[in-house]
Each structure stands twice: as C-alpha cells, then as structure tokens.
Amino acid sequence: MDKIIIDTAQFQRTISRISHQIIEKHASFDDVVLVGIKRRGAEIAEMLQKRIFELANINLPLMALDITFYRDDLNQANADPIYAGVDNPIPIENKKVILIDDVLFTGRTIRAALDALLDRGRASKIELVIFIDRGHRELPIRADYVGKNIPTSRSETIQVRTEHYDGINQVALLQ
Template identity: 55%
Template sequence: MNTKAIIMDENAINRAITRIAHEILEKNKIVDDLILVGIKTRGVPFANKIAEKIKQIENKDVPVQILDITLYRDDLTEIDQVPIVKSEEFSCDITNKIVVLVDDVLFTGRTVRAALDALIDKGRPQKIQLAILIDRGHRELPIRADFVGKNVPTSRNEVISVNFHETDGLNQVLINTLK
C-alpha cells in the first residue's frame, strides 16, 4: 500500500473527540445511563478517549466495555477456519442503558451489524447509538453513524488506516491506495 495523504493528525483527532463527546452529552443529557462500547481493536482506544473527554467535561466516569465481534461476522470463514476468540472482556449490564457503540471506520456497515448482534446477546439496551471517527461511505447495509469525526469520501481501491498511540505508537489517520 502507498500512503496517499495524512487526513487527520493528532490535533484533528483530538478536536473530533472533543466534538463527539459534546454531541453525545447533548443528545443524551444523563451520563449515569451511558455506556461506551468499543469494537475491537481500534474502537477500544477511541472509546477510552471519548470517556476521558466526557470525564473532563462532566466530572463523571462513563464505563467503557470491549466488544469482540469475531463470532458474529458474516465473513467468518474468510477470516480463518478456526477463529481465535479471547476471553470475555464485557462485564457490564447494558439492560435499559444508553449504549454508544464506538469504532474507528465505518465502511460497508457489516462490522456494525455484527456488533449489534453481539450487543443484543448481552442485554436489552434502552437505545444504541454509533460513534465513528471516519465515515468513508460505500455502505452495503442501511446503517449510519449518530456521531462522526470526519466524512472522507473514498474509492474502493483506497484504505483508511487509523493509528492510535495505544495500538500503533502515534495518533493519525491515513488514506492509502492499493497497488
């Protein structure tokens, strides 16, 4: 892959996190019923960053849960014949809570669909909202984000790479082209 451009640097990511945190608070009013659920892998550090920002704004902790959607994917056999699922990291009751599902990139919608299935298996939330850092289009399912850091129109031969300090050593978003 060839890097085409850096579309968000650390400052731009921080501004998007601040805006998304404010939008979540404005839309939901009551922080006590709020749970952030990060989709593995890069949805987790993004959810943690949003929770930290909400704590700065409201001085209240918002729980962050980790959601592994491996067994819910519709392309499971394409990934591996025997997928590896780590131990359960989801320890919160989401029944009657407002769940904000958090991921780095929204593309076809299939990851979000799998995450919705996984969430419903964990309880019956009051509502589920979706926070995304990058919405790149090309939806195959009728899914849209409630909170978006940046809309980035892409072609099918481009790939968005989100990097966070926690997983990659730096905060940036790249657009790459396939050869």
C-alpha cells in the first residue's frame, strides 16, 4: 500500500528550500559543480540547478554520475548490470562538488559514488544533498543538506518519484 508522504507541491517547496540553503552556504560559485547520482538523484540535481538559476541567476555545471560498477552489491544482482556512463563529464579536480541523491539509507550508494568521484579527480570538497534520509546507516555518512528525515523500519521502502521516470514529483512510503 502506497502512502504519499510528500506531494507535488511539498516536493517543489523542498527543492526550493535546499536551493536556498546551497545559495546561503556558498559565498562564491566559481568552483562549484553539481553531481547527481543516476537516475533520480540526477533528476533532482537538474531541479536544483534550475531553481538555483531562478533564485540567484547562477548556472551551475551539472554532471550525472553512474555508479553501477562501484557498488559493493554488484555480484548479488540477478541481472547483468547496464552501465549508462557519465552525462556531461566535468573536471572535478580542485572543485567543490555537491553530490546529490534521492534517498539515504545504509550509505552504501554514497560510498560507491565517492569512489566513482575519486576516479574522476580530487575535489577540494564534497558536500552531500539527500532528498529523503530514512536512517539505518551501515556506514558513517551524513548529508549536509536534507530535504526531509523520514524514520522507517527496514521492511518499509521509500520511493522518490520524479516527473521523468514516474510522471509525477512525489515521495511514497511503501509498506
């Protein structure tokens, strides 16, 4: 059974709030790069990029990062993985990277993304944006910007739905 916990209007307000927080935290955006983790993290990164432009007239470079081959559960998958590559590769050497994903759960996806980023160069700083933090960390990873904290049981699932993949921007709790 799906329970909508963030509707479309709340979703947009959350994007706007995170955008404001990013703008407030950075005195200069000369060396800032947005990196979204494919799939929905990359779409949220695009929304943040657009909203930051609307609010501050700053057009931040954006890269979508596929972390498929960096995952530590790759050998447990039943299907052959499909690597979609990096969209719009951007040099990150000595840049401030804002890494973006939809849900933070155990921390393993973020660990994989950090490995993928390190293979692309050494950033001067990496900040983390998470749309939904549901707890249950297995690794010591904490987000710098959080859309919403939603404590869950391990048997529940959080599904961030985005316009491109799902036809609507919302977050559902699946039980």
